[in-house]
Amino acid sequence: MTKKRAPNSRRRRSKAIKKRSFLSRFGGILLKLTLVLMVVGGIGLIYLDAQVRDKFEGKRWALPAKVYARPLELYVGQKLSVSDLKRELQGLGYASVKKSTRPGTMEVARTRVRVFTRGFFFPDGEEPQRHMLISFKGNSISSIRSASGQPVSLARLEPVLIGGIYTKENEDRDLIRLDQAPDSLRQALIAVEDRDFYDHAGVSVRGIARAMWVNVRSGRFAQGGSTLTQQLVKNFYLTSDRTLARKLLEIPMALLLDAHYEKDEILEAYLNEVYLGQSGARAVHGFGLASQYYFARPIHELQLHQVALLVGLVKGPSFYDPRRNPERSKKRRNLVLRLLADGGDITEAEMLKAQKLPLGVVKQQSLLKGAYPAYLDLVKRQLREEYPEEALSSEGLRVFTSLDPTVQARAETALVKTVSRLQKRFGQRADRLQGGMVVTDPQTAEVLAVVGGKNTRYQGFNRALDARRPIGSLVKPAVFLAALEEGYTLASLLDDAPIRVEMEDGQIWEPRNFDKKSHGQVALHRSLSNSYNLSTAQLGMSIGLDNVAEMLKRLGMERDPKRYPSLLLGAESMTPFEVATLYQTIAANGFRMPMRAIRLVTTSEGEELSRYPLEVDQAVSASQMHLIQYALQEVVREGTARYVYSQLPASLNVAGKTGTSNGQRDSWFAGFAGNRLAVVWLGRDDNSKLPFTGSGGALRAWTEYIRREQPEPFLAAYPEGVEYHWVDEKSGYLSDELCEGAQQVPFIVGTEPKDEVDCGQRDPVQRSFRWFQQWFRQE
Amino acid sequence: MRKLGLLACTLILTGCVGGGKNIAPIEDRSRPVVPRAQVPPPSGSIINAPVESGVTVNAIDHQPVQQVTQRAQSGTESTNDSWVTARAAEREHRVNPAVVALLDSARTQARSGSYSAAASTLERAQRIAPREPEVYYEMSRVRMKAGDWQQAEQLALKGVQLSAGSAPMMKKLWNLIADIRDDAGDRTGAQRARIKARRY
Incomplete structure (x- = not known):
């Protein structure tokens, strides 16, 4: 404000008065202004204070839901090889050591594994840390003993974390408590980032002075004077744009934070907030996750040189990225170690030893996170039906699934290998070949593996869930089951003769057999195992489309199938997942069970939110199902899927059905053993013709998977109301075990043929139908 | 039927033990008494029809079981039923x-x-x-x-x-x-x- 000179006295007087009044007014304004400023500043400060406290005490971070694979159970008799166990433990980041003396380590020998587990809080109880010696015999566990030599009847490993559900910002973190962090982490952070952390009041004058001195001396901006508290404020409360206002807020907020909270609380928040890397779209925050991301193990298991590497990353996670810039990262790590030694936190010898070690960073691909896009897709779809997106990405929910990483790996290999073999064999005619696969446990209806395409890490089109294709002959068991319920038997003779059906719209449906021939009178079981279209169509038309459609729904189809005659030969389109639902009911002796990928969802504290228990519902009688299971075994032993036993031991009882869609655009196989059911689809995304059928394509992948899996054989309890009779296949009459052409076939009691053929000779039977006997073996 | 069930129960209770392989028995109680002249072979045994070509069957550690019981009424009670109960008892013991x-x-x-x-x-x-x-x-x-x-x-x-x-x-x-x-x-x-x- 400028003062004016007064021109005359009167005016001066008046001016003086004016001036006085002006002065007093000015003083008043100043006073008021100061007051206002103080009030505003005070309010601002109170507001800032509230903000600081609010965020610090409330929910600090949006925590993504964590999705876990099934925990591996260990018990005597468990079918598991040393290499299976080793792979699982590697997936959990266990270190292979000479002597396993701390959690997270394993000693692997040829037939024995000593492991020190980490323990885990499961929703149904705590699994303690265990130090165990596991012995193997062949491909199964023969004994488990604790460190003191006591037998252990059952133990569970921690579940492998397979993914998360993130916010739009894609921030991910694993929260840790300060006491979980190794001492060296705290020491290194303080030595490198903020030497006076425990002494300053949130802002360090000494630190700023030191930084300035360093900067002046080196002639460039080498050091920032920010304390850990300021860094936390910057990341935690303020936006990342570098404005003056932001810079001005940083200091008072840091002071407030320091005034309110203990140093250790601030340090703990810092440990979890700091940005330490980028995995694709996912931002890696906090030392807990960084430890998993770079070393695949929990933070408290890290060694000095690994801790030093992480601390070195704080300054620039991208610049010092150990995977992309290993040399730079190593220099930085060694500098951190030097600072630790200079500060007296470690000895010179410890420093030298740690500096000599390699970085020890795991390959990004070996991390199991991100390895199961197709399975996670299934899990997320189910979760989104029940939880809002916000809850999934911010509440830190824990989702326990039934994904079995071992099964998943085998299924992926089988599918990928088969596709590339077929491409090699058929050349151009098989290019762009794709596939989808679903594996379940038919006894529990749990989904164990999902393969969405031949590029198994690709997050795009999930063919196992979304490729809806005509199922071809996979529909036939439903047609034949409906017929059995209508009074047909496996020995009923069907007419495998041409059929013409005129549909309502005037179109003619005239199916043909694959070999374009008619086969005359054929036994019902033979029609199914050889997948004859004509006799199936004749049979289906005689029992009616409604019966078949109803049967499909009873088996688990959710949509209402269109009642066209072509339904009988599989014109209906389904996804591999839907097909698995149908075959699941067949494999489970007529008990329909909804397929489950999620076992349990809990809060971050382990409190149960939703559970997906086993639900069973007898949809078809066990005895009718027994007959179809018999015929489906014949498919594999003697019918269209004979290829199976060129690869598998005859003792491994399996059952299944091939499928090829019209125009040979889709190659299917659905089949099961005792504890595994798998459905494979091969085809092209553009729906063009394939150079092979169901047995030439999908069946190969299925067999390859089963060969790797070595599942339990399929066994059926002998249901009430079923009995076996020797039947002459040609006439459908009762026969004798010693007659040629006789086959032992199951019947519902009372439906067996009444007439008998007399072969009149005692010559040895030429054919063998012994396979079904194995079927009755019990464990 | 009921008699047979009671008999089986009694035998289990008395802990009758028979030798044999690790197979659980299969019973079919709804089945009428062996209807045809050609009776199936003794329970638990493999029908020894000559096996050739095609599908060969190699049972590994277990025997295939086809049908059991019923013959209790046709004069071979003791052997068959002790077999049944042994299996049942064994099954109880074999739970992991x-x-x-x-x-x-x-x-x-x-x-x-x-x-x-x-x-x-x-x-x-x-x-x-x-x-x-x-x-x-x-x-x-x-x-x-x-x-x-x-x-x-x-x-x-x-x-x-x-x-x-x-x-x-x-x-x-x-x-x-x-x-x-x-x-x-x-x-x-x-x-x-x-x-x-x-x-x-």
């Missing part, structure tokens, strides 16, 4: 210790009212031994206590379907089904289940 431990803790959890934890524990047991009827028996009981009659009955039926050959287990399961139906207010259904239970 891991499953036994899980069943025990599930019972404890259920007794203390932690049905959720009990259900989780039983599902663990089911994954290890999916063909063990005892697991379904306990699962059914947990659902029954939780008032889910429909699932309780279905699970028990699944157990029944896996118990073929074990009369005591069949009896236990049908009695459980009767109790479930009683609780659900289905008196006639319960009555029917009890009649079934008495057959074993």
Whole structure:
């Protein structure tokens, strides 16, 4: 404000008065202004204070839901090889050591594994840390003993974390408590980032002075004077744009934070907030996750040189990225170690030893996170039906699934290998070949593996869930089951003769057999195992489309199938997942069970939110199902899927059905053993013709998977109301075990043929139908 | 039929033991007495029709079982029935210790009212031994206590379907089904289940 000179006295007087009044007014304004400023500043400060406290005490971070694979159970008799166990433990980041003396380590020998587990809080109880010696015999566990030599009847490993559900910002973190962090982490952070952390009041004058001195001396901006508290404020409360206002807020907020909270609380928040890397779209925050991301193990298991590497990353996670810039990262790590030694936190010898070690960073691909896009897709779809997106990405929910990483790996290999073999064999005619696969446990209806395409890490089109294709002959068991319920038997003779059906719209449906021939009178079981279209169509038309459609729904189809005659030969389109639902009911002796990928969802504290228990519902009688299971075994032993036993031991009882869609655009196989059911689809995304059928394509992948899996054989309890009779296949009459052409076939009691053929000779039977006997073996 | 069931039970109770392989017996009690002249060979043995080409069958450690019992009435009671009971007794013993431990803790959890934890524990047991009827028996009981009659009955039926050959287990399961139906207010259904239970 400028003062004016007064021109005359009167005016001066008046001016003086004016001036006085002006002065007093000015003083008043100043006073008021100061007051206002103080009030505003005070309010601002109170507001800032509230903000600081609010965020610090409330929910600090949006925590993504964590999705876990099934925990591996260990018990005597468990079918598991040393290499299976080793792979699982590697997936959990266990270190292979000479002597396993701390959690997270394993000693692997040829037939024995000593492991020190980490323990885990499961929703149904705590699994303690265990130090165990596991012995193997062949491909199964023969004994488990604790460190003191006591037998252990059952133990569970921690579940492998397979993914998360993130916010739009894609921030991910694993929260840790300060006491979980190794001492060296705290020491290194303080030595490198903020030497006076425990002494300053949130802002360090000494630190700023030191930084300035360093900067002046080196002639460039080498050091920032920010304390850990300021860094936390910057990341935690303020936006990342570098404005003056932001810079001005940083200091008072840091002071407030320091005034309110203990140093250790601030340090703990810092440990979890700091940005330490980028995995694709996912931002890696906090030392807990960084430890998993770079070393695949929990933070408290890290060694000095690994801790030093992480601390070195704080300054620039991208610049010092150990995977992309290993040399730079190593220099930085060694500098951190030097600072630790200079500060007296470690000895010179410890420093030298740690500096000599390699970085020890795991390959990004070996991390199991991100390895199961197709399975996670299934899990997320189910979760989104029940939880809002916000809850999934911010509440830190824990989702326990039934994904079995071992099964998943085998299924992926089988599918990928088969596709590339077929491409090699058929050349151009098989290019762009794709596939989808679903594996379940038919006894529990749990989904164990999902393969969405031949590029198994690709997050795009999930063919196992979304490729809806005509199922071809996979529909036939439903047609034949409906017929059995209508009074047909496996020995009923069907007419495998041409059929013409005129549909309502005037179109003619005239199916043909694959070999374009008619086969005359054929036994019902033979029609199914050889997948004859004509006799199936004749049979289906005689029992009616409604019966078949109803049967499909009873088996688990959710949509209402269109009642066209072509339904009988599989014109209906389904996804591999839907097909698995149908075959699941067949494999489970007529008990329909909804397929489950999620076992349990809990809060971050382990409190149960939703559970997906086993639900069973007898949809078809066990005895009718027994007959179809018999015929489906014949498919594999003697019918269209004979290829199976060129690869598998005859003792491994399996059952299944091939499928090829019209125009040979889709190659299917659905089949099961005792504890595994798998459905494979091969085809092209553009729906063009394939150079092979169901047995030439999908069946190969299925067999390859089963060969790797070595599942339990399929066994059926002998249901009430079923009995076996020797039947002459040609006439459908009762026969004798010693007659040629006789086959032992199951019947519902009372439906067996009444007439008998007399072969009149005692010559040895030429054919063998012994396979079904194995079927009755019990464990 | 009933006599046979009682006989089997008695034999089990007296702990009659026979030698043999590790196979659970298969019984088919609904089957009429061997109807045809060509009777099937003795239970548990392989029909020795010559095997050639095509599919060869190599049973590894177990024998294939086709059909058992019934012949108790046709004069060979002792051998056959001791065989049956031995199998049944063996089956009881062969439950994996891991499953036994899980069943025990599930019972404890259920007794203390932690049905959720009990259900989780039983599902663990089911994954290890999916063909063990005892697991379904306990699962059914947990659902029954939780008032889910429909699932309780279905699970028990699944157990029944896996118990073929074990009369005591069949009896236990049908009695459980009767109790479930009683609780659900289905008196006639319960009555029917009890009649079934008495057959074993």
